[in-house]
Amino acid sequence: MQNAGIAALGLNWRYLACEVHPNDLPFAINGAKAMKFLGLNLTVPHKLLALQMCDVLDESARTWGAVNTIRFETRNKAGAWVPLNEVPADEIFEIRSHGFNTDADAIVRSINEDLGLTLRGASVLLLGAGGAGRAAALRLAAEGVSNLFLLNRTEEKAGQIAVEISTRFPGVRIHVTVQNANGVAELANSLKRHNAAINVFQGYPRDRVDLVLNATSLGLKSNDPLPLDVNWLRFNKPHFVYDMIYRPAETNLLREAKSLGCKTANGIGMLLYQGAKALELWSGKSAPIAEMRRALEKNVYGS
Template identity: 30%
Template sequence: MCAVIQTYHLGLIGWPVEHSLSPVMHKAALQAAGLNGDYSLFPIAPLPAGEAELFRLVDRMKHGDLTGLNVTIPHKQTVCAFLDNLTPAARTIGAVNTVFLNSNGQLWGDNTDWSGFRQDLANQYEGQSGLVQILGAGGAARAIVYSLMMDGWQINISSRRPDQAKQLAAEFSSAHHPVSAFPVEQFSLLPDVTLIVNTTPAGMSPDIHSSPWPVDLPFPRRAFIYDLIYNPAETRLMSVARSAGLTAVNGLGMLAGQAARAFEIWTGHSIPIDVFQQAACERISL
């Protein structure tokens, strides 16, 4: 009797998704693991316009047509309502980037952004936990706050929408670990800010000339800049920070880390992050 060869049907939900590096990364991982499979892009418009299509796609996964899904902007939070359950991390963060089917046929949402960021920051940043300024208060920011709180960082959030920043700070803040929300113009003047994390899309291709950092506002003199954007490889924020003598890195390591964890959830195979990162780098350089 011939053994049945499993084929992994993976994909990404988002809007837009045509510039995503996820297909090349996961196809490289499938090859490295010796697995049959594919990775497709599913552009679904923001809700409410895309609600019916999002439901149909999630339903396809529940019926076994799809093995696993990644989720990106703008569906990381809205997709939660279409799932049966969330992992503790995803529930606390309130955002999902990985959907999988458990052994009971239930659709679960997980978040691997936080662990991808945590691992890459540990590899790139040599200092101690201190005072961090987070730019943005969306779904990506939620994962970053969760990650940084685990390592004892003092956190301030700033956003173009102050009410959103205050709401996010209130959700994560506790008596033992307060989280603040102040405009970046006020908070960045504090001398103890040692980390700035951009979670906004400002500076992402094709809008490469924009930056989330206010013009003419000095950087904290000891700050390490981490920009979640990875395309372009050097954003406007990173360029200006480096011109000021600061160290600045992009989010490619986080991207590879979150992808590696998602791939392991779907397939049970642990593939080195370098496989994902190298595939992404080759695509960006084309």
């Protein structure tokens, strides 16, 4: 995807993938800086670690609490920090690493463009509270969803995200669903300490849900169970179902949702848009989305 984008922009650059042990991340970032790399992308588990390792953080990295893109920068003749490619190599003396997050906006852009759904005012059932689930929950709250229902196997993790949202985005009605009656009182009591306005209840939302968003890893394997109760899905038939998983292209959740007439999309758009934004940050040019999408789909699906 990146090399296709780079070629379409006519840049003489290369994008390489390197396996780095988390213990070696500071050396990898400093090594790339020393070799005058233009930038880096980072994936799990480096996104959180890199927060402490960048010389400066963009607001996106501070707001969403993770770095997935680094741009190396130097000073131009006027003393302003600019991307490395804007200054001749023999005039580069001081370099800094600038950390960004392009993941969070990519979730919203993909839901907007691939499902045609405007999130402001929507009611969302979010499945999963891992790294991607947390980012999605915060970003959807910032987008102004009206109701956010959080469901996760480890219910305390959903509770922690709910507390964070109720503090940062008090306009969003936030609910945590738990699967057994005892858990309701237990979680509600532990959340009370935070003085947060969070509704804890058992089972599944009884109110209207516009979008079901899967951010669990259930669906990566063909024999995985659905990440939610199929009877609820069949009865409630939300208009939109989005699965962050993009391989397989159609998870069991998406297949079931499609058969019910829901509009569906997988996570390939999310992957595309975080990469496109990274290329824009490095190059200062608009990303050639069509070329990048074609290369990505060819790489992931072989067609």
